Amino acid sequence: MIEVNRKGEVWVFAEQHNGQLEDTPIELMSKARHLADILGVQLAAAVLGDNVKELAGKMIHYGADKVYLVDDPLLGVYQTNSYAKVIYDLIHKYEPQIVLYGATTAGRDLAPRIASATKAGLTADCTDLQIGDHETVKDKKVHKNLLFQIRPAFGGNIVATIINLARWPQMATVREGVMPAPEADTKRSGKIIEEKAALSRQDLPLEILEEHKRPKKVDLKASRIIVAGGAGVGSKDNFKLIWDLANCLGAAPAATRAAVDLGFIDHDHQVGQTGTTVRPSLYIAVGISGAIQHQAGMSQSQKIVAINNDPDAPILNIAHYKIVGDLNEVVPIMIKSIKEKGIKD
């Protein structure tokens, strides 16, 4: 752990695999930039890997003032211990006040290991971050400019704001897809600080025998319009309605977990707490009840249209356009109406 360090930087762990940056650390950059500006400190990215110098430049384009670059063949493939050790050493050398990680599989494997070694706090799977003040109940002492780490818990039923008063750095993992990624500004410049990794073979206790990555069939996050179907659609055959409506809008088809579990569509299309988090311009929810876990993945949509034959369905409470009716009638009318207006992109 480190002491409270008001001059410390804000850091983002720039997770990469095979020289490709993950989306989540990039998404984190605009928020991290904002936090650093409020605190009046520099924003830095930690880039670890083998032959990844190019990524350091990219992180600067996304808003970093500085990059700590650790380039070492032993960091070529992600392993918990090697990555944890390098970041632990960096934290103790430079004493950042905030360290943020994407809540990806690797991020959630790595960050707790570092937090435990550092004996610092770690907040899981945040959906928002802010800077704020906290007054302790006992002594009425005001702690200024703390990182408010905002996260859902209890299966998404509550939202907790977590703080870390004393044992810093303030660390959090941040959920994928909840923050809009910044545009790369190729004119930005910054400082690259190269650091050595103090690693040996012993820091690589895993032998990776085989690995299979399956490319995502859809990129829901990149879609401006999403048409999502739920269990109410009734069958895989009838799910064609969702594909048809999506097609005529140039939209991506998506689904609830119930629809995925029923085999209507592949898991890659699932929106929600255990699927993808999306924030499109338009989200059309068809035959979806609006469970909290589904809402967790779509409530940030700019416009929501909900079609449901139950006037009490919770999804209608968050919809901008509520259509109470049978989807089997409403969706064909919508398709017809859109085609009449000659939209197709």
Add this chain to the structure above:
Amino acid sequence: MGYNCVVLIKQVPDTKKITGDVMNDDGTVKRSALPAIFNPEDLNALELALEIKDRFGGHITVITMGLPAASAVLRDSLFRGADEAILVTDRRCAASDTLATSYILSCAVKKLDYDIVLCGRQAIDGDTAQVGPQLAEKLGVTQITYVEELIGLDGSTITAQRNIGNGWQQVKAELPVLVTVMGVANEPRVAAAKMMMKYKKALTPFEVEGKIKAENREAGEADIKELAEHKCSKLVEKGLLIKQWDLDVLEADLDWCGQSGSPTKVHRIQSVVLAAKESKEVEPNAKGISDMIHELIEEKTIA
């Protein structure tokens, strides 16, 4: 041969059953209003340990840290085939975050012989998935998180398949290891009737004392204590005493436990309010829908 497995299990409120009336006005959850259950993925961790024992032999110890009532999940584990159960309970554990929780659990695990430590991937109340990796660090063992399948155990090495988000990988490591187990890993077996008959009488010392008190309302404190000790030693003989450890037994450093051992604090909790935004009712007919589409085009939501 065989492997010593230690399974960490947590009793949790059944958050799937949350409705409006189990929330307090200040947005906190009335835990008592929800049924307490075995954390779902901890059942998968236990099942994996049972499969290891079925195939290779060995010994399974389950540990939970919680209130005295958490003994229910320990008994449930005994019904399913665990050999030994330990309740870690102490008022000074209250308000532990994941760092303090993993520290306390590490003190308990270090008292045991282990080859494989098994955790669920995530608990459905705190929802952090942090305790497993933190416990691995405190024990100084290799962690294999997000395990979907045990491929094999061969002497002193384990091979497992883990989920990596957009795919999977198979990894091999030297024992001891800590694994965190996902729901897809297996189908947890149900309690065996024979085991239930045997272990329904398994009690923690705390429960023994409670029972003796209820049965001997007139007795003084010293007598109760003596009766309880006697009963406990009889339970030990039958293998029916659930061990109960407090922080003194664990020789834990109190600075790292409970409130003082927890860097994270809750600043505020809100229940999720279903935000009623500015909204329009649309008639489910051609006119209503055409007007809506028109508006969406006008404001350029639809290109």
